[in-house]
Amino acid sequence: xxxxxxxxxxxxxxxxxxxxxxxxxxxxxxxxxxxxxxxxxxxxxxxxxxxxxxxxxxxxxxxxxxxxxxxxxxxxxxxxxxxxxxxxxxxxxxxxxxxxxxxxxxxxxxxxxxxxxxxxxxxxxxxxxxxxxxxxxxxxxxxxxxxxxxxxxxxxxxxxxxxxxxxxxxxxxxxxxxxxxxxxxxxxxxxxxxxxxxxxxxxxxxxxxxxxxxxxxxxxxxxxxxxxxxxxxxxxxxxxxxxxxxxxxxxxxxxxxxxxxxxxxxxxxxxxxxxxxxxxxxxxxxxxxxxxxxxxxxxxxxxxxxxxxxxxxxxxxxxxxxxxxx
Amino acid sequence: xxxxxxxxxxxxxxxxxxxxxxxxxxxxxxxxxxxxxxxxxxxxxxxxxxxxxxxxxxxxxxxxxxxxxxxxxxxxxxxxxxxxxxxxxxxxxxxxxxxxxxxxxxxxxxxxxxxxxxxxxxxxxxxxxxxxxxxxxxxxxxxxxxxxxxxxxxxxxxxxxxxxxxxxxxxxxxxxxxxxxxxxxxxxxxxxxxxxxxxxxxxxxxxxxxxxxxxxxxxxxxxxxxxxxxxxxxxxxxxxxxxxxxxxxxxxxxxxxxxxxxxxxxxxxxxxxxxxxxxxxxxxxxxxxxxxxxxxxxxxxxxxxxxxxxxxxxxxxxxxxxxxxxxxxxxxxxxxxxxxxxxxxxxxxxxxxxxxxxxxxxxxxxxxxxxxxxxxxxxxxxxxxxxxxxxxxxxxxxxxxxxxxxxxxxxxxxxxxxxxxxxxxxxxxxxxxxxxxxxxxxxxxxxxxxxxxxxxxxxxxxxxxxxxxxxxxxxxxxxxxxxxxxxxxxxxxxxxxxxxxxxxxxxxxxxxxxxxxxxxxxxxxxxxxxxxxxxxxxxxxxxxxxxxxxxx
Numbered sequence: 001x002x003x004x005x006x007x008x009x010x011x012x013x014x015x016x017x018x019x020x021x022x023x024x025x026x027x028x029x030x031x032x033x034x035x036x037x038x039x040x041x042x043x044x045x046x047x048x049x050x051x052x053x054x055x056x057x058x059x060x061x062x063x064x065x066x067x068x069x070x071x072x073x074x075x076x077x078x079x080x081x082x083x084x085x086x087x088x089x090x091x092x093x094x095x096x097x098x099x100x101x102x103x104x105x106x107x108x109x110x111x112x113x114x115x116x117x118x119x120x121x122x123x124x125x126x127x128x129x130x131x132x133x134x135x136x137x138x139x140x141x142x143x144x145x146x147x148x149x150x151x152x153x154x155x156x157x158x159x160x161x162x163x164x165x166x167x168x169x170x171x172x173x174x175x176x177x178x179x180x181x182x183x184x185x186x187x188x189x190x191x192x193x194x195x196x197x198x199x200x201x202x203x204x205x206x207x208x209x210x211x212x213x214x215x216x217x218x219x220x221x222x223x224x225x226x227x228x229x230x231x232x233x234x235x236x237x238x239x240x241x242x243x244x245x246x247x248x249x250x251x252x253x254x255x256x257x258x259x260x261x262x263x264x265x266x267x268x269x270x271x272x273x274x275x276x277x278x279x280x281x282x283x284x285x286x287x288x289x290x291x292x293x294x295x296x297x298x299x300x301x302x303x304x305x306x307x308x309x310x311x312x313x314x315x316x317x318x319x320x321x322x323x324x325x326x
Numbered sequence: 327x328x329x330x331x332x333x334x335x336x337x338x339x340x341x342x343x344x345x346x347x348x349x350x351x352x353x354x355x356x357x358x359x360x361x362x363x364x365x366x367x368x369x370x371x372x373x374x375x376x377x378x379x380x381x382x383x384x385x386x387x388x389x390x391x392x393x394x395x396x397x398x399x400x401x402x403x404x405x406x407x408x409x410x411x412x413x414x415x416x417x418x419x420x421x422x423x424x425x426x427x428x429x430x431x432x433x434x435x436x437x438x439x440x441x442x443x444x445x446x447x448x449x450x451x452x453x454x455x456x457x458x459x460x461x462x463x464x465x466x467x468x469x470x471x472x473x474x475x476x477x478x479x480x481x482x483x484x485x486x487x488x489x490x491x492x493x494x495x496x497x498x499x500x501x502x503x504x505x506x507x508x509x510x511x512x513x514x515x516x517x518x519x520x521x522x523x524x525x526x527x528x529x530x531x532x533x534x535x536x537x538x539x540x541x542x543x544x545x546x547x548x549x550x551x552x553x554x555x556x557x558x559x560x561x562x563x564x565x566x567x568x569x570x571x572x573x574x575x576x577x578x579x580x581x582x583x584x585x586x587x588x589x590x591x592x593x594x595x596x597x598x599x600x601x602x603x604x605x606x607x608x609x610x611x612x613x614x615x616x617x618x619x620x621x622x623x624x625x626x627x628x629x630x631x632x633x634x635x636x637x638x639x640x641x642x643x644x645x646x647x648x649x650x651x652x653x654x655x656x657x658x659x660x661x662x663x664x665x666x667x668x669x670x671x672x673x674x675x676x677x678x679x680x681x682x683x684x685x686x687x688x689x690x691x692x693x694x695x696x697x698x699x700x701x702x703x704x705x706x707x708x709x710x711x712x713x714x715x716x717x718x719x720x721x722x723x724x725x726x727x728x729x730x731x732x733x734x735x736x737x738x739x740x741x742x743x744x745x746x747x748x749x750x751x752x753x754x755x756x757x758x759x760x761x762x763x764x765x766x767x768x769x770x771x772x773x774x775x776x777x778x779x780x781x782x783x784x785x786x787x788x789x790x791x792x793x794x795x796x797x798x799x800x801x802x803x804x805x806x807x808x809x810x811x812x813x814x815x816x817x818x819x820x821x822x823x824x825x826x827x828x829x830x831x832x833x834x835x836x837x838x839x840x841x842x843x844x845x846x847x848x849x850x851x852x853x854x855x856x857x858x859x860x861x862x863x864x865x866x867x868x869x870x871x872x873x874x875x876x877x878x
Contacts, residue, residue, distance in 0.1 A: 246843070258786070259794055259845065277786045299775060 001035040001130075003028060004062075004090035004152075006081065008098055009041065009049055010072065016207070017096035019164030022056055024123070024157050025094050026168055031125035038062055040084060042077065044070035050176045057170040060177055062088070068183045071192045074104040080181040082111050087179065090152050092130070097156040109154040116154035117145050121161045159206060160264020160285035203237060203253055210236025210267045213256055213283070214244060217272015217293060217312055221249040226316050227271060233323040236267070241279045257282035271312045275300025329505040331487065337374030338683055339486055339511035341473040341524060343384045345449065345669050346655025347517030348456040349402050349676030350683075351377050355463035357684045370687055372464040376509065378488065380472035380849075382870045384457035387519075387849055389547060389631040389878045390449040390669065391579050391589055393441050393562055397708070398673035403459070411451040413583045416441040417560035422617065424568040424578075429617035438664045438716075439564050446560065446581050446589070449669060450875045472866030473524050474506055476514070482649030482693075485510035486524065491868050497797045512692050513683050515652045517676065520634040521851035522657040523865055529653075534645040539753040540659050541638040541720065542855045543576060546609040546825050547591035548784070549877055552625035557582035564666070569611040572727040574598050575637075575720070578612050579666075580621065587628070587877075588621060593635065593666070595723070596823070596856045597754035601761065601816040605852075606632070606825045607771040610778040622777060630784040631878050632825035632850045637663035640717035641748050646704070647697040654679045660709060664716040664734070671709050678703040715742040721749035758858050760815045767817060781827040785846045789874030790826070792845040792867055799867035800828065800842050800853065807859055808840045816858050823856045848873045 005025045007018035022039060029035035038060040041050040050063045064084055068076050077100075085093060085108075095101045097119045109116040121142070122133040131146045132155055147153045205211060212231035218224060224238075231238045238254060245255040256263055257279040264285035271292050273279060276299065283289070284303050291304035292312050301307040308315060338354060340347045358370045381387040393416060399406045406412075419441050421432040457467055474489040485508065492503035516525045520542055529535055561582035570576050575595030583589060592609040612618060636642070636659040643660065646653045654660070654675040661668030682700040686692050704710055722733030722744065737744035773779040802808065812818050813831070818840075820829035826846040831838045849872045854864040 246841075259791075276782045278782065297772070302775075 001029065001032045001092060002088075002090045003035060003037045003092045003094060004085065004088060005037065005039045006093065006095045006101075007039055007041055007053060008096055008100060009043055009046060012046065012049065014049065014052075015096065015098055015100075016164055017098055017159045019167050020159070020162040021094050021096045021157055022053075022058070023162045023164060023167045026057060027162075028092070028094075028123060028125060028130060032130075038088065038090070040064055040081070042069055042080065047176075051173070054174040054176055055169055056174070057168040058174045061174050063176055063178045064181055065178065066181055066183050068185060068188060072100055073188050073190050073192055074107055075188045075190065076183060077104040078107040078111060079187055080183060081108050083181045084179055085112065085152055093152050093154045095154070095156040097158050101156050105154060105156060112152065114149075114152060114154055115147070116156070117147070118156045119158050120145075120155055121158050158285075160287075163287065205237055205239055205254065205256065205261050205263050208237040208263075209265050210234050210269075211239045211256075211263060211265045211283075211286075212236050212269045212271065213239040213241065213273060214271050215241040215273030215279075216243050218244065219272075221247075223313070224249060226313075226320075230316055230320050230323070233320060234267075234269075236265070236269075239263070241273050241276075270300055270304070271316065273300055274298045275303065329490075331505045331508040333508040333510060334376075336376045336485070336509060336511040337370070337687060338376070338513050338515065339509055340375070340377045340515040340517055341486060342517035342519060342522070342655075342657075343377050343379035343381075343457055343460075343467055343469070344388055344453055344517060344519055344655065344672065345456065346657075346672035346676040347377055347379075347515065348384075348453060348460050349398070349673040350515055350517065350654060350679045351375055351460045351465045351467075351676075352456065352463055353402060353677040353680035354683060355460070355465050357680055361684060361688065366688065368688075368690075370684070373466075375465045376511070377460065377465060377467040378471045378473055378486070378509075379467060379469045380866050380869050381469060381872055382874065383454070383469055384467060385450040385452075385454035385876070386874050387872050388450040388453045389545075389633045389873075389875045391545070391547070391581060391591065391666070392447050392449050392669060393581065393667065394445045394447045394452070395665075395667050395670040396443070396445060398670040398677070402673055402677060409455075411455050412445040412447055414446050414559040416444045416446060416562050418558065418562065420561075420563045422563060422565045424565050424615055424617065426568050427616065429565070429615070438662075439666075441562050446562065446583055447669075448877050450878045452669070470870035471507075472869045473518070474866055476524050476528060477508065477510065479650075483514050483528070483651035485514055489866055489869060493797055494795050495797060500795070511650070513650055513652065513686065513697070515654060515679055515683075516657050517655050517672075518657045520636045520656045521855055521864075525653055525657040526854070528648070528651070529644045532645075532648065534648075536638075536643045536645075536659075537641040537748055538638055538721065538751050540636055540642045540644065541595075541597060541751065541754050542634040542851075543593045543595045543637045543663075544605050544632060544634050544823070544825065544850065544852050544856075545591050545593045546606055546632045547589065547630070547878065548609075548613075548627055548787075549629040550588045550590065550622055550625045551628050552586050552588055552622060554586050556586065556621055556625070557588050559584045565612075565617075566727070568615065569608045570594060574603075574727075575723040575730070578609075578618075580618060588625070590618065590622075595637065595720075595754070596634070596852065597724075597752075597757040599757060599759045601758045601819040601858070602767055602822055603819075604771065604822040606781055606784070610771060610773055613777055619777065627779065627787055629789070629876065629878055630779075630787040631873055631875050632788075632848055632852070634851050634855060635663070635668070636661050637720045638751070639663055639720050640713040641721075643713075645701075647694055647700050649694045649697070650692050652679050652682065652697055652700050660704070660713070662712055662716055664719045671712075674707060674709055675704060678707060678709075717742045718744045718747055718749040721751040724751055755856055755858050755860060758816055758819070761817050764817075781825065782846075785826045785848070788826070788848050789876070790846060790848050790872060791874075792847070792871035794845055796868050796871075798842055798844045799865050800844055800847070801863040801865060802840065802842070803861035803863070805840050807861060809838055812859065813838065820853055820857060820862070823852050825850060825852065829853065845871075
C-alpha cells in the first residue's frame, strides 16, 4: 500500500500532531507488507523542516513549495495537493485532524471525486483492507468505517489517537524530492489576514504538552494563583473544569470537557476535579493522567494513571517546593 | 426594543410534532385532499399547514415507556402493524407490589394493567415515522423552531411568534441574530405535550382550567442493554410500593424489548408532601431492588431521560377551544392515568381536531363556537368514554395508596362514579409540607457508576445540549424568594425534583445563591410544575437545543 502523509506547519513551526500521523502511517504500513510511506511538507521556505522529517523511517519526503503557499489558504493547499496526489497516486492519504485540515481536506477529496473518513481514533488492518474507527454520539459509540471504491482514500486522525514521540527513526535520512505545482493567484479566492488572537494572550490548550487543571476543589478564586504557579513551573498551561468557568473564575477558553475543549496532552494533572463524565470525555485521551482529590470515590480515579487521595492545598505547595529546588 | 419580524401566513399552525400534532397534520392533509377531490369549495391546500417542533429532529424530545394501545393508530394508519416501528407485541403482563427486599406478584393482573393486543414502542421512533408520513403528505415540519409567544387578536388566537435566535447570555443580539417569525394562522393547534409553555399561559390568562387544575407526574426513565437471555421481548411488568411510600402516587415499570433492550423507569406524582423527595434518586434505588437488579446486572446504560405526564384525567381537561385555537393531546390532559396510556388519545385527539378544522375552514368560521365541536367530538368518542370511566381515579390517591385503591375498587363497579363524584383536587405544588424544623438535608445520592448513577452522569446520557451563549430559558421571577423564604420553608426543592441537576444552591460569601445550569435541561417541565411558589417559568430555549431521545 502506498501511503502519503500530509504534515502541517505554520510559519516554520511544526504542528506536533503531524508526528502522530507519521506514526499511524508507519504502523499501517507495517501491517501491510510491501507498503511505502512518503510524507509531504508543504509551504514556502520549509526545506529545513523537510530535512527534519527525513530523519524518520520514511521512503521519501515530498517538498511542495510555492510562493502562493507561504500563508495557508484552503484553495492553495487543495489545488497544490490535488496535483501531488494525482502525480504520486497513493492509495491512502493520511492527515492530522487539525482545524486547517478540516478546512481544506474535504475540498481536496471532493476535487478528486473521493470521500473522506475524518477524525478517526484508530484503525484495524485486515487482510484485504484497512478499517478506520471513528467515534459517534460524543464518544459513546465507535463506528468501523471502510472505503468502497478505488483509491486514493483520505483519512484524518484525531489529535491524541497516536503517540507522536514513538515515530520510528530511519537508519538513514530519506531522500527529499521537490515537487513543483502550478498555482495561479486568480485560483486563490481568499486572502489570509493576520492570525486572530483572543484579546489577551491566546491559549490553545490543545497544543500544550502539559496541563494543570483545577476543579471545584480549588474552592475560591484566590487559590487559583497557586495552581497557576505550579503549571508554569511544570512548563504547562492552566485549564479548568466547567464549574470554574461558569463562576467566571477563569475564562471559557480554559474549559475542558464536552462543552469546552478536547485535549490530549502528554501530562494532565487534575486537581480537585471529581471526574464527571462531561469533563472526562474532554481529557481521557491524555497520555498520562494524574489526579489529586480528597474523595477516594471520585470517578476521576477511574481514568487516572496515578492518583493521590489527598488535600490539594497540601500537595500543590509540596509539588511547587520540589520543582522550585530544581 | 422593537424588532421587525418577518411575517408568514398559514391556514393551520400546529405547535409540536409529537403523536398528537403529527396525527392532526396527517389526518388534516388527507381530509383536505378528499375535500378537494370531491370538488369541495373553497379549495383548501396542504401548503398552508405548518408544524413547529423545537427539537433538533422529530422525535428528539419524545419520551415515554411505552406500551401503546393501537386503536387510534389503526384508525390513522390502517396498515400500521406492517409499517409502524413497533418494537414488540406484549406477550406477558404482570403487576408486582415491592417491599424493600421482596416482590409480591399480584395473582391477578388488574384489568387496567392488562396489555394483550398492545405493543411496546419507542414513542421517539413512532414520532419519527409519523413525521415521515406527514412530510410525504406535503406538510412542512419546521424542526428547531419553538413557539415562543401567542399572537392574540381580540379574544381570538391569531398565531404564534417563534423564538428569537442568536441572542447572547445577556439577551443582546449576536452576529447571527434572527428575530422570531410572526406566523399568523387561521387556526393554531397547541400540541406541546405536558405543561406546554404556550398552553400554560393561555389556560391561566383565559381561565380555561377544568373543574380541577391540571396535575402531573414525573417519569424518570433509562434504556438499558442487558446480557442475552436476561429478558423476554414483550414482557411487561408494573410495580407499586417500594421505593415510594404509601402516601405517594406512582409506580415503576420494566418492559422487555427486542435485541436485549430493557425500558425501565419510575413515575412519581408531583404532589408528594416531602419537599426533599428526589424522584431521580428514587428511580436509582428502584434499580437496586433484587427484582430489577437481577435483570440489569452486567448490562449497560444506553440512554436516560425524564418527562412529565398529565395525570389529572377527565375533570382536569381544560377548555380545549378558543377563537382560532385548539388544545390537543397531553397539553389538554387527555391521558388515562389508570392504564398509564396517553399516546392513543393524543393520536385520536389530533384526528378529531383535524376534522373540526376542515369543517371550520370550509365554513370560513374559526370562532370559538365553531371550534367547540372539537370538545363534543372528544366527549362522544372513545376518549370520552374511556376517560369518564376513570374520572376520579387520580384524585382518590390524595390520601394515600390504600384509600386510593379502595376508592378505585368502588369506581370500577360504578362506571367511574365511586364514592365521591366529582372528586376535587388541589394543584400538586400546593401539597408540600413545610420543613418546620426538620433536620438537616440528607446527603445527595452518588450512585455506584455501574447500576446506579448520579444525576450528571445520567444527564450526559440524555444527549442534551444547548447553545451555551444564550439567555437562560428558566425564568425565576424573584430569586430573593429562593434565598430568603424557600430555603427555610421548603429547603429549595428545585435541587431535588429536577432530574437534570439544573438547579443548585451554591454557597457564597454571606449566604447562598441559586445557580441555574440551564444547558443540562431535558425539557421535562417538572420545575415549572412543582415549584412551591410557582415563580419558575419554563420558556423554550433556542430551537434545536434539548435532549436527544433516540430510541426512547
